[in-house]
Amino acid sequence: MWLKSFGVLKTFLIAAVLGTWAFSAAPSSSESGKVDFRRDVQPLLKQYCIECHGPSQQMHGFRLDRRRDAMRGGTVVMITPGNSAGSKLYQKLIGSRFGPQMPLTGPLNQQQIDIIKAWIDQGAEWPDDLSGETAPPPPDAKAVRLMQLMHDGDEQTFRKLLSADPKAANLKGRGGATPLMQAVLEGDTSSVRLLLDNGADPNIRNEAGATALMWAVDDLEKTRLLLDHGADVNVRSGDGRTPLLVAAGQFGCNAVVKLLLDRGANIAAKSPSAVGYSTALSEAARVGDESLIRMFIQHGADVKSAGFQALTTANRAKCEKCLEILMERADKETLTMAALRLAPPGGDATVVKALVDRGAAANARYPTGNTLLMHAASSDAIQVDTVKSLIDRGADLNAKNPEGRTALDFAKLRGSNAIVDLLIKAGAKEGAASATPVLSFKPAGSVRAAFERTIPLLQRIDGAFMQKAGCVSCHHNSLTAMTVAIARKNGLPVDEQIARNQVKAIASYVETWRERALQGVGIPGEAASMGAILTGLAAENYLPHAATDAFARLLQSQQYPDGRWRVFSHRPPMESSDISVTAITLRSLQVYGPKAQHAKYELAVKRAADWLMNAQPQASQDRAYQLLGLGWAGVKANNEIMRKAVGELLAEQRSDGGWAQLPGLASDAYATGQALVALKQAGGLASTALAYKRGIDFLMKTQLEDGSWYVKTRAIPLQPYFESGFPHGADQWISAAATNWAAMALALSVSR
Numbered sequence: 001m002w003l004k005s006f007g008v009l010k011t012f013l014i015a016a017v018l019g020t021w022a023f024s025a026a027p028s029s030s031e032s033g034k035v036d037f038r039r040d041v042q043p044l045l046k047q048y049c050i051e052c053h054g055p056s057q058q059m060h061g062f063r064l065d066r067r068r069d070a071m072r073g074g075t076v077v078m079i080t081p082g083n084s085a086g087s088k089l090y091q092k093l094i095g096s097r098f099g100p101q102m103p104l105t106g107p108l109n110q111q112q113i114d115i116i117k118a119w120i121d122q123g124a125e126w127p128d129d130l131s132g133e134t135a136p137p138p139p140d141a142k143a144v145r146l147m148q149l150m151h152d153g154d155e156q157t158f159r160k161l162l163s164a165d166p167k168a169a170n171l172k173g174r175g176g177a178t179p180l181m182q183a184v185l186e187g188d189t190s191s192v193r194l195l196l197d198n199g200a201d202p203n204i205r206n207e208a209g210a211t212a213l214m215w216a217v218d219d220l221e222k223t224r225l226l227l228d229h230g231a232d233v234n235v236r237s238g239d240g241r242t243p244l245l246v247a248a249g250q251f252g253c254n255a256v257v258k259l260l261l262d263r264g265a266n267i268a269a270k271s272p273s274a275v276g277y278s279t280a281l282s283e284a285a286r287v288g289d290e291s292l293i294r295m296f297i298q299h300g301a302d303v304k305s306a307g308f309q310a311l312t313t314a315n316r317a318k319c320e321k322c323l324e325i326l327m328e329r330a331d332k333e334t335l336t337m338a339a340l341r342l343a344p345p346g347g348d349a350t351v352v353k354a355l356v357d358r359g360a361a362a363n364a365r366y367p368t369g370n371t372l373l374m375h376a377a378s379s380d381a382i383q384v385d386t387v388k389s390l391i392d393r394g395a396d397l398n399a400k401n402p403e404g405r406t407a408l409d410f411a412k413l414r415g416s417n418a419i420v421d422l423l424i425k426a427g428a429k430e431g432a433a434s435a436t437p438v439l440s441f442k443p444a445g446s447v448r449a450a451f452e453r454t455i456p457l458l459q460r461i462d463g464a465f466m467q468k469a470g471c472v473s474c475h476h477n478s479l480t481a482m483t484v485a486i487a488r489k490n491g492l493p494v495d496e497q498i499a500r501n502q503v504k505a506i507a508s509y510v511e512t513w514r515e516r517a518l519q520g521v522g523i524p525g526e527a528a529s530m531g532a533i534l535t536g537l538a539a540e541n542y543l544p545h546a547a548t549d550a551f552a553r554l555l556q557s558q559q560y561p562d563g564r565w566r567v568f569s570h571r572p573p574m575e576s577s578d579i580s581v582t583a584i585t586l587r588s589l590q591v592y593g594p595k596a597q598h599a600k601y602e603l604a605v606k607r608a609a610d611w612l613m614n615a616q617p618q619a620s621q622d623r624a625y626q627l628l629g630l631g632w633a634g635v636k637a638n639n640e641i642m643r644k645a646v647g648e649l650l651a652e653q654r655s656d657g658g659w660a661q662l663p664g665l666a667s668d669a670y671a672t673g674q675a676l677v678a679l680k681q682a683g684g685l686a687s688t689a690l691a692y693k694r695g696i697d698f699l700m701k702t703q704l705e706d707g708s709w710y711v712k713t714r715a716i717p718l719q720p721y722f723e724s725g726f727p728h729g730a731d732q733w734i735s736a737a738a739t740n741w742a743a744m745a746l747a748l749s750v751s752r
Contacts, residue, residue: 065132085720139173172204178206223243248283270305276308304329304334339355345718380662397427450746456707482536499540503542510551556604619661627642627683628681707739
């Protein structure tokens, strides 16, 4: 069974913890049911939350004393105005599905919980006079000018203006950043030296509490210059990041790390992350650097303090030696937490066997009531050895979760496969498998009519999802941006006002993460999420700016030595493959790599394309994204690799005209639409080709009257469930993605 003291999990699994709350009677809301923030909500926050989420401490990066920070969230979005079901703040109060229920000392009474729920559902209003915010001074025009010159690469004018007014070196531009901070990002070493020689203070903080040193750690000489001029080696940003933490999580920064340690960097520093805390050890494990891990241990790093997170990041990097170092020093509790984290949806379960063999609990359960065996059995990686090891060590084959489902039900999400056979042979039984709805297809009279039935639904839900979720999704937002762009190009009608509003909203979301990205902290999902967001913006021809620069910079720093990016979680089909993540990240850097460092980003794109050339696709989506990625990289359709990829994807077309996600599953709109888009846009397949027409026929026959296509989900939920407004209940998110791919395929077949 699950560990006895779940409260010691240090906010493990999926969601950020809200801290320690206390119990008391709640104030009353008005008889009308309208919750008043000043009277009803703020007293609760002050009395029970601010100690852990206020000016002196922000557990898991979450701050509740200021409106802007509260609405931004911690390491994940916590408050979604108008949608308590999708707000982790509320979810943490009502149960343990997303980690320990708050407060750890005992649940709040129902009246208190109802007040928080009603406040969120009524829009989470927070009056200006109670926001706790002081408006920052406007950016100084001289600083902005100097920083823009560096961004544009105009070194001559930059030097001329600085020489005329040396005091401008310490003026603040956008976000409180200084010209020195801009120089470490986009200038050369001589620009940094020039600013320092003209009196630039390396310890000036921007509005997020960051200094130039945090932004400089990918460059040894710039880092040395700043330290030699008095930069604080242990400065902490508002999110708890230090120069050492930022450097440890980037490839090729070993020399910088050594320099920081030699200058007194605190090896014990840690900062909040989405699944606990980031330490120097866990950051080094993220990049799979065995030598860096050993260096930190030699400098006194506490492996136990790094906990399961170091193991999870080492597994992501597929660094076996890193895993060995960490596993041999981990206790049973840490091994068990890592095993739970590294089975779907957190990972593909490839390392779970090793963790169980070393003592992780084979019968461990998640807060949802699911077992480790259930999650491991659902992996697309087909971890037969892992499942067998769990069975051999006593995992309950027929344990049921609260919905009555068993491990066999989870395994069958992938259709017929070796794990299903193994479980049945071992005596596993089906439980209460979720029912597939009875569908009534309603084909439209033409391809254009089918598209025109779909696009209003997609655009309406595009905006609604962001309002309800508080974040940008691949399935509802980024893919819809791509659909709208293809439709517009092919002369099909779209609501341009909605499209403009959505691009603006997505760009605004990117801006909220700009500073964190510069400190080496990505949004949940990391490259898979950031790459999808930028790819959607690129489809809409959104122009680069400081926030897209920050995302591109972080993505480039996370590229693995072989040229790929790795998938962080395991939520098939959308997040399950390094190929798809590498393809969309390639596209992101191609469009949004900062102009001043064009050669650096061009090389990153080439390395990614070279990796894609040699990648071995395992599923239909892999083949589609291999084509798309290489097409974005400029590889022609007549290239030998491209022809081979086209041939392999065409060979997977079924007799019904569709494609399936996996060999053991039926054809669906997700795989079919995706395959057609890749074949048309990158593979050179004409929309008049027989294979394309057969695929379109399949999509036409399987469209529903509301304009959607239905696909059954096989990903284990990672976020709170809520109704986005798209049809199909618990299957709505993958169905929205499928509907987008199908709509793109239809649009590409319409002649202008």
